[in-house]
Amino acid sequence: MVDTLEMGGTERMSINIAKVMADQGFESHLVVSRRSGGMSSKVPREINLHFLEKKNSFDFGAFMRLLKLVRKFRPQIFHAHSTSVFWAIGIKILSGKFQLVWHDHFGLSDQLDQYPRKEMVPLSKWIDKVITVNDKLTSYWRGNLPLKPEQIITLKNFPFLILPKTTKNTKFTFLHLANFRAQKNHFNLIQAVALLKERRKDFEVVMVGEIVEKELYESILNRIKEENLSDFILVKGPSLQVEDYLACCHAGILSSDSEGLPVALLEYGLAALPVICTQVGDCDKVISSDQYGYLIPPSDAPSLADAMEKLLGSSDHGEEKGRALKQKIEVEYGSAAFFSAYSSFVSAV
Incomplete structure (x- = not known):
């Protein structure tokens, strides 16, 4: 059984979290929506990497590939980053034997009044827990989602970095x-x-x-x-x-x-x-x-x-x-x- 499955919208944090889970001894899978060639080349070998080849938000074939992955590996926890949560909710409705954790990386947290994202209120019935990147988002969702306050918390982003040995630029x-x-x-x-x-x-x-x-x-x-x-x-x-x-x-x-x-x-x-x-x-x-x-x-x-x-x-x-x-x-x-x-x-x- 897979312990964690990571579906990334925010690439760096998706990779970092998947790596932490693997380092801690969990079987960790990372699902990449689109094969962009970007950060996916940085994924460590200990992480199981999957590509959906998603073409657009309504790519039924890619959605079914994700459903097939979930049914094959049966994760205990499904992490959905940013807008990936919409597909994760669909998967949970069809094959919901996992805990769905939504990571909200919303970058416009200083402008929440302009971007209320009201669609998340009815959809939250399929979300088990919410992790946000700052206290403003946590306070906002605690006041708007019908979840217990302790089910919504702030967890700080964290970096993973290996610097090459080089000299500083002359200028x-x-x-x-x-x-x-x-x-x-x-x-x-x-x-x-x-x-x-x-x-x-x-x-x-x-x-x-x-x-x-x-x-x-x-x-x-x-x-x-x-x-x-x-x-x-x-x-x-x-x-x-x-x-x-x-x-x-x-x-x-x-x-x-x-x-x-x-x-x-x-x-x-x-x-x-x-x-x-x-x-x-x-x-x-x-x-x-x-x-x-x-x-x-x-x-x-x-x-x-x-x-x-x-x-x-x-x-x-x-x-x-x-x-x-x-x-x-x-x-x-x-x-x-x-x-x-x-x-x-x-x-x-």
């Missing part, structure tokens, strides 16, 4: 690790770079992430050209070698308008990078003081530029923040802390 490099979608507000960072280049020339920004919104991506490229920032901002797009960027860059940036608990922020910490991020979601719980980095208001390019200049002006000071953040991430956001809290949660009646 001070800020890494912006964020998918190209509106909430990540790349334009705020572009504006900050335009302001900073009037004061300093000894830096560059590397943008790495999946191209989720193609028109937005094209607009970002055009804005960089319009502002004559091509020598300061390098757009790399999607990459399977994120670890390489984390190893060779000097600092991490997140300029988002809204977040849950971004895994990129935790990865910056594991890489011992000093961090600048906007005060959204649970970012202030990670960067809880200036000891760990700089928190700035969202959509505030002058504040972002000022924080970038502070790190440029004192590399030793930045490295000290990076080391402190790495220690905090390892203690508070490691896989051991996640598994301990998770085990208590899923075993509770």
